[in-house]
Amino acid sequence: MQRRQFLRQGLVGGAIAIGAGGVLFFRRDQVRADVTARLLDEAMPSLTANGAAELSDLPLRAREEIRRYFHGVCLNVAGFVSHVTSDDFASRFARCSIQSDRDACLTDAFCRRVASETEILARVETIANEVGSELDRGWSTFTTTLAPKWNTRLSAYNRPLVATEITSRLDGIVHSEVLQAARIGSSAGQRPALGETAGKLGESAVLLLPLARGLGSVAPHVVIPMFVVLAAAHVWEYVSAQLIDRRGDYQAAISGRVALIGNRVAGEFEREVRRRIADLQTWQERAVREIANRLAAERIGLLTT
Amino acid sequence: MDRVIRVGVSGTALVTIAMVMGSGCAERPVKTPAQKFRDDQKHTDTPHGKIVPESVQDRDGKITYQTTDGTKWTVDPPRSRGDGTAEYGTPQEQK
Numbered sequence: 097m098q099r100r101q102f103l104r105q106g107l108v109g110g111a112i113a114i115g116a117g118g119v120l121f122f123r124r125d126q127v128r129a130d131v132t133a134r135l136l137d138e139a140m141p142s143l144t145a146n147g148a149a150e151l152s153d154l155p156l157r158a159r160e161e162i163r164r165y166f167h168g169v170c171l172n173v174a175g176f177v178s179h180v181t182s183d184d185f186a187s188r189f190a191r192c193s194i195q196s197d198r199d200a201c202l203t204d205a206f207c208r209r210v211a212s213e214t215e216i217l218a219r220v221e222t223i224a225n226e227v228g229s230e231l232d233r234g235w236s237t238f239t240t241t242l243a244p245k246w247n248t249r250l251s252a253y254n255r256p257l258v259a260t261e262i263t264s265r266l267d268g269i270v271h272s273e274v275l276q277a278a279r280i281g282s283s284a285g286q287r288p289a290l291g292e293t294a295g296k297l298g299e300s301a302v303l304l305l306p307l308a309r310g311l312g313s314v315a316p317h318v319v320i321p322m323f324v325v326l327a328a329a330h331v332w333e334y335v336s337a338q339l340i341d342r343r344g345d346y347q348a349a350i351s352g353r354v355a356l357i358g359n360r361v362a363g364e365f366e367r368e369v370r371r372r373i374a375d376l377q378t379w380q381e382r383a384v385r386e387i388a389n390r391l392a393a394e395r396i397g398l399l400t401t
Numbered sequence: 402m403d404r405v406i407r408v409g410v411s412g413t414a415l416v417t418i419a420m421v422m423g424s425g426c427a428e429r430p431v432k433t434p435a436q437k438f439r440d441d442q443k444h445t446d447t448p449h450g451k452i453v454p455e456s457v458q459d460r461d462g463k464i465t466y467q468t469t470d471g472t473k474w475t476v477d478p479p480r481s482r483g484d485g486t487a488e489y490g491t492p493q494e495q496k
Contacts, residue, residue: 168490168491351444355445356446359448362448
C-alpha cells in the first residue's frame with residue numbers, strides 16, 4: 097500500500113518536474129526567439145539598404161573601369177590585327193579544326209600582342225581592391241553601428257558586449273564562407289582568382305571570380321578570368337569567319353569587331369561582380385542571423401528572467 | 402691625274418648623298434605625339450566610340466582627344482615595346 101502510494105506520489109512529482117522543466121525550456125526558447133527577432137530587427141533594415149546601394153553602384157563602377165582599360169587596349173589593337181591577318185598566323189590558324197581551338201588561338205594572340213594575361217589579371221585585382229574596399233567600408237560601418245544597438249537589447253540579460261567582439265565574430269563567419277566558396281570552386285574545376293589565403297573580405301569575395309584553366313592544347317599556359325573568355329567568344333567567332341573567308345576589307349572588319357570586345361568584357365565583368373557581391377551579402381546576412389542566435393543562446397538560460 | 406679624277410668623283414658622290422639625305426630630312430618633319438596618334442588611330446573604334454580626329458591635341462606632354470560619345474580623354478604618348486612597336490597606356494577621362 098505504502099509502495100503504491102509512494103509510486104503514485106513519485107509519478108505525480110515526476111510529472112510536475114517534467115512539466116515545470118518543459119515550461120522552463122519552452123519559456124527559454126520563446127525568450128530566445130523573441131530576443132533574436134529583436135536583434136535582427138535592429139540589424140536587417142540597414143543591412144538590406146546597404147546591400148541595395150552596393151548592388152546598384154559598385155558593379156557599374158567596375159564595368160566602367162574595365163571599359164576604360166579596354167579603351168586603352170583598343171588603342172594598341174592595330175598590331176594584333178596585322179598579326180592575325182598575316183600568312184604566318186593563317187597557317188597556324190588553319191590547323192585549328194574546331195571553334196574552341198580557334199578561340200584559344202585568337203585569345204593567345206590577343207594576350208601576346210595586346211594585353212597579356214598578367215596585365216588583365218592585375219587590372220582585375222586593382223578593380224577588385226577598389227570595389228572590395230568600398231564593400232569593407234560599408235560592412236565595417238554596419239557592424240560598428242550595430243554593436244551598441246545590440247548591447248542595448250542584450251544589457252538586460254548579461255554583461256555588455258565589447259563592440260570589437262561582435263565585429264570579429266561576424267567577420268570570422270564571413271571569412272570562413274569566403275574560404276569555403278574558394279575551396280568548392282577549386283574542387284569543381286573553377287579555380288578562383290583569389291590566392292591561397294583570403295585577406296580583406298570585400299576584395300577576396302570579388303576575387304572569387306573563376307579563372308579559365310589554360311585554353312586547351314592550343315594555349316595551355318594562358319590563365320585569364322572566365323568572363324574574358326566568355327566575352328571574347330562572340331568576337332572570336334566573327335573574326336574566325338573573316339579569317340577563313342578573307343574577302344573584301346576583312347582587316348577593317350576585324351578591327352571594328354575587336355573594339356566590341358571592350359563592351360562585352362565590361363558587361364560580363366559587371367555580371368560577375370554583381371554575383372560576387374550578392375554572394376558576399378548572403379554570407380553577411382547569414383553571419384548576422386547566426387551571431388544573433390548565438391548571442392541570444394549564450395545570454396538566455398533556463399532561469400533568466 | 403687618275404687619282405685627282407677618283408677623288409673628285411668620290412667627293413661629288415659624297416656631297417650628293419649628303420644633300421639628298423639632308424633634303425629628305427628637311428622635307429619630313431618630326432611628327433608630334435598628337436599627329437602620330439591621329440594617324441595611328443584614325444580607324445580605331447573604342448568602347449566609347451570612334452576617336453574624333455579634329456579633337457586630338459598635345460597638351461602638357463600628354464595627348465588629349467574626344468570620342469564620338471562626347472567623352473574627353475588624356476593619354477600618355479606611347480612607350481616603345483621590345484619589338485619596336487609603340488604601346489599606349491590606359492587613358493584617363495577628363496572631368
